[in-house]
Amino acid sequence: MVSHCYFSTDYTGAREKFKAACTLADISPRSYENPAPGPGGLLLTTEVARFGPVDARKLLILISGVHGIEGLAGSGCQTAFIAQGLCGDLPEGVAVLVVHAINCYGVAHTQYTTEGNVDLNQNFLDFDVELPANPAYEDIHDALCCPELQGPKRDAADAFLDEYRKTNGEPAFLKALQQAGQLLRSTRPTAVNLVWAVERQLQALPAAGGDVQACIQSTFDVAAAIADDEVENCRLIGEHGVELIENLSREKGGEPVNILTHCNAGWLACVDYGTATAPIYRAHERGLPVHVWVDETRPRNQGARMTAWELGQHGVAHTVVADNVGGHLMQHGLVDVVITGSDRTLYTGDVANKIGTYLKALAAHDNDVPFYVALPSSTFDWEHSDGVAQIPIEEREAAEVKTISGLSEGEIRSVLLTPQESPAANFAFDVTPARLVTALITERGICLASEQGVLSLFPERAAI
Secondary structure, rough: HHHHHOOOOOOOHHHHHHHHHHOOOOOOOOEEEEOOOOOOOOOOEEEEEHHHHHHHHOEEEOOOOOOOOHHHHHHHHHHHHHHOOOOHHHOOOOEEEEEOOOOOOHHHHHHOOOOOOOOOOOOOOOOOOOOOHHHHHHHHHHHHHHOOOOOHHHHHHHHHHHHHHHHHHHHHHHHHHHHHEEEEEEEHOOOOOOHHHHHHHHHHHHHHOOOOOHHHHHHHHHEEEHHHHHHHHHHHHHHHHHHHHHHHHHHHHOEEEEEOOOOOOHHHHOOOOOOOOOOOHHHHOOOOOOEEEEEEEOOOOHHHHHHHHHHHHHHEEEEEEEEEHHHHHHOOOOOEEEEOOOEEEEEEOOOEEEEEEHHHHHHHOOOOEEEEEOOOHHEEEEOOOOOOHHHHHHHHHOHHHHHHEEEOOOOOEEEEOOOOOOOOOOEEEEEEEEOOOEEEOOOOEEEOOOHHHHHHHOOOEEEE
């Protein structure tokens, strides 16, 4: 059997070849049925086969399909491993457990996530199992997160970090900082800007040579550079995006341009200017009459609490509306353009943003309202191509949906909205396909939401 014969183009073929290889090896794999069906109602199963002595002291586990869409490649490798007899040529005391298509739903449907929209490799945590210890980071957490930038507490923290380095060595100190960075990275599985910023910090640390003061100075310098870069990027987004508003203003004969936005993509989120708000602020500064429909953005209400406050501080006319009002406004010609920000945009144009963005894009598309996404280049994902299948969607605490917080008699209070016993799901983001996005507004200009369009502004990425 030539090597390519071990591989299949669909889940059914992959499973049959795997089971046939097991039969030739005189092994009967155990099947575990998946609760959700495959395409056309197909029964989905995960097969598990064990090779080697039952009393083996060591067990090698070979798994395919953790990221479902990659499962066909892994299946072919597993089938070849068995069919070529490698499972019978094991070192003494070693057994092999082969788990075929552990995310069989993802393999069958060619998507990364399971039937429960869980990415097994990125956003699944079994809270019944004690989390792995991270003593290196825990030792220096308080010193790294000192509440004072100057003063006695900062001096004590610096002294502690210096002593830690002397006692444990510079490699241990740098390793602890690396672990702190990895911890930060893991907190945002959907959004990419935090990961980008952390990576930029970690890449700069080795040049500090393990010296505590040099490491601290490096983090401050890099943070300042990131802030300055993002401020300039957002300013440029405003310069490019304001042209769209100017064109609409001319078309309307100088009447106010009605802009709908979602969540908070303003200067509270982006140091200055913001992304989606940058063109709005620039238009306001040029004297163009604008009015902003501000989605409340449940469940955290970032629009109602933050964007509305920002616009008010800037003197921009605005109205807060419930999340589901946008479609009605568009049907009645009360929205001229939609501008949102982005938490992750693929180079192919798919956009992950705050939950509810996709519905706004659908309504805009149905009513011929242009839908723009404003983002700096640090928000691009240059590795993945299919947003719906490949972007992990963060799920947050149900309490965010079940309760709401607000100002009452001078105090911030939280009240229960739902029956106490009712469960709630809290998907924090959704994906808007590129076909629904009119264009992307970046610091380098405006482009179509497509691979060709994005690479026209970032040609250096074409070779990566």
